[in-house]
Amino acid sequence: MVMMLALAEAITFANCARCKAKYVLSPEDLGERGSRVRCQICGNEWFQAPSKLNTLKDNFYLAPYPEERRKQFEPQAPKAPRPNGVNIFVANLPFQASESDVDSLFGAVVSEPVVNIVRDPVGRSRGYGFVNVEDGDAAQKAIDALNGSDFKGRRIVVKHSNDSSLESSSRRRRPPPPPTGKSKESPLEGARR
Numbered sequence: 034m035v036m037m038l039a040l041a042e043a044i045t046f047a048n049c050a051r052c053k054a055k056y057v058l059s060p061e062d063l064g065e066r067g068s069r070v071r072c073q074i075c076g077n078e079w080f081q082a083p084s085k086l087n088t089l090k091d092n093f094y095l096a097p098y099p100e101e102r103r104k105q106f107e108p109q110a111p112k113a114p115r116p117n118g119v120n121i122f123v124a125n126l127p128f129q130a131s132e133s134d135v136d137s138l139f140g141a142v143v144s145e146p147v148v149n150i151v152r153d154p155v156g157r158s159r160g161y162g163f164v165n166v167e168d169g170d171a172a173q174k175a176i177d178a179l180n181g182s183d184f185k186g187r188r189i190v191v192k193h194s195n196d197s198s199l200e201s202s203s204r205r206r207r208p209p210p211p212p213t214g215k216s217k218e219s220p221l222e223g224a225r226r
């Protein structure tokens with residue numbers, strides 16, 4: 034009994050802030066000054082200090098990461114644009130804005146917008162994307178209503194995706210750099226409480 038308690042107390046883990054997976058890591062895994070770790074489920078990366086590890090408490094146990102949740106973090110296939118739809122280009126989006134946020138924004142102006150945000154390989158928004166709408170009239174309506182408008186504190190750019198100045202709008206910004214430190218793949222399984 035005493036042995037088991039001692040063992041349980043020795044288990045330390047790190048949390049992925051994005052998908053909530055837990056990784057068993059010991060202070061020794063991280064080195065004296067900590068290390069960079071990468072979540073194998075959602076690709077989130079962070080710097081883990083050994084002093085910031087959590088300790089597994091009584092009545093908590095590690096279980097396999099649920100398959101349904103894992104699927105939620107798989108990269109989404111781009112949604113198919115409708116056959117006669119028109120693509121609008123949207124830029125200067127806040128990096129934290131999701132497809133559904135942009136969907137709500139455009140949905141207030143045109144019917145059934147299909148939103149695709151351009152993302153990097155680990156799923157972070159690049160701050161621009163495309164919205165497919167019914168036809169040219171709907172596209173014009175959305176551009177007139179939303180170009181230059183404020184969306185969560187940013188003045189968004191909305192234009193026809195055949196606009197020749199499109200390139201410059203998407204190249205101007207870069208997402209915030211991930212924290213520095215050496216990269217370390219965690220070989221361990223994620224789990225939940």
Ligand SMILES: *[C@@H]1O[C@H](CO)[C@@H](O)[C@H](O)[C@H]1NC(C)=O
Binds near residue numbers: 169197
């Ligand atoms: C872009 O497409 C829209 C609507 O489809 C059209 O009205 C406009 O003339 C096109 N612009 C260019 C530069 O081709």
Ligand SMILES: *[C@@H]1O[C@H](CO)[C@@H](O)[C@H](O)[C@H]1NC(C)=O
Binds near residue numbers: 176180181193
């Ligand atoms: C969008 O708005 C900007 C100013 O906010 C303006 O310079 C640009 O011409 C507008 N583009 C379109 C397609 O309306």
